[in-house]
Amino acid sequence: MPRAARPLAEHYGDLVRASLIEARPAGLHTRQLVAATRLKKSQVVLGVRQIRDVAAAEHLTPIIYTRKDGYLFSDDPADWIEYEKRQFREILGRLTRMITGTLDPRLARYPDDEWARLAVAQLTGVRATLAQLTK
Incomplete structure (x- = not known):
């Protein structure tokens, strides 16, 4: 075969x-x-x-x-941690730009948009977690 x-x-x-x-x-x-x-x-x-x-x-x-x-x-865990923190900072930056550049202006224009409010609420928690992981 x-x-x-x-x-x-x-x-x-x-x-x-x-x-x-x-x-x-x-x-x-x-x-x-x-x-x-x-x-x-x-x-x-x-x-x-x-x-x-x-x-x-x-x-x-x-x-x-x-x-x-x-x-x-x-083989150095300090190298892994530094790399992981850099990756989290990059993700945090992209997420922050998504919130401030897209979702916040959308909510300012349409404050009753249920989906946008849900997205901002959920992503704010993720943003706080990522901020802690970068420290």
Whole structure:
């Protein structure tokens, strides 16, 4: 019986993961991963996504990204926490802009809009939680 083909993203993830493990403790930027894996940039991006979605949890190797070092597998929990806080700050910024740029003006114009009021009420709680996680 022929073996079923693995999804391409899983294959790309394996190649990216192997390159990052080989580079440890250093990291690799996207262009370096392109060179190391001989994949296209879009394929490297899919590979990183596959690592984040599946492989990191399977192999217990959190992947982080820093501007200085690129993508890397760090064994230092302080690196993980700093990366997580940066991600939460980014999400908080996007959520805040959604509230102040879309929902607040909508409520100012239509104060009885039940859906917008519900959205603002719910998102205000999420916003407060994210603010705490970034500290």
